[in-house]
Amino acid sequence: MSHRDDRAWFSGDVAVHLDAVYRYFLRRAPRSDADDLAAEVFAIAWRKRDRVPRGAELPWLYRTAGFILANHRRRPLALPLYAMDEPTSVDHAERIAERDRISRALAGLGPRDREILLLHAWEGLDGAELGEALGISRSGAQAALSRARSRLRDICEEQDAAGSRHIHGEPETA
Secondary structure (H helix, E strand, O other): OOHHHHHHHHHHHHHHHHHHHHHHHHOOOOHHHHHHHHHHHHHHHHHOOOOOOOOOHHHHHHHHHHHHHHHHHOOOOOOOOOOOOOOOOOOHHHHHHHHHHHHHHHHOOOHHHHHHHHHHHOOOOOHHHHHHHHOOOHHHHHHHHHHHHHHHHHHHHHHHHHHHHHHOOOOOOO
16 A cells, blocks of 8 residues: 555544544543543554554454553553443432442453453444454354353342342341
8 A cells, every 4th residue: 555545544444433442541541541542542553554454443443442551551550440321320329329330340350351341332342343352253252242241240240139238237148
């Protein structure tokens, strides 16, 4: 590809995903870091433009964003885990309680399970795109998503049971 073709491809097929990548970071990092992290992803995309798979730019960008975020999290201050965007209730107190519940459940997962669920729920990736973002096959991504969902469900059930025991004054079991 010529430099001119590279620029057309970048602006037409890569840069159009800036908002999606920025939102990816907003959900996982402090707002003050999201611009810089997103910019880093696109700088890498430009430098590695020969290795970005044509037609699968967004999953590649998400995968790169995951690496950037992992490096960012290794810095001395750990990033908080952000709760889901979509409220399940119109009552403000219920929304806050639900976000807290989801945050605690997600925090109880391993980093890979959490990333799989967030790529699926927040970024809308499924099947082949999820596999591409994770660097695994489509069937591997589907299996990983299923396992992550199961582990999240188990954690939520444990939290609900612990909350019920606390409300009724029952001792917690280890």
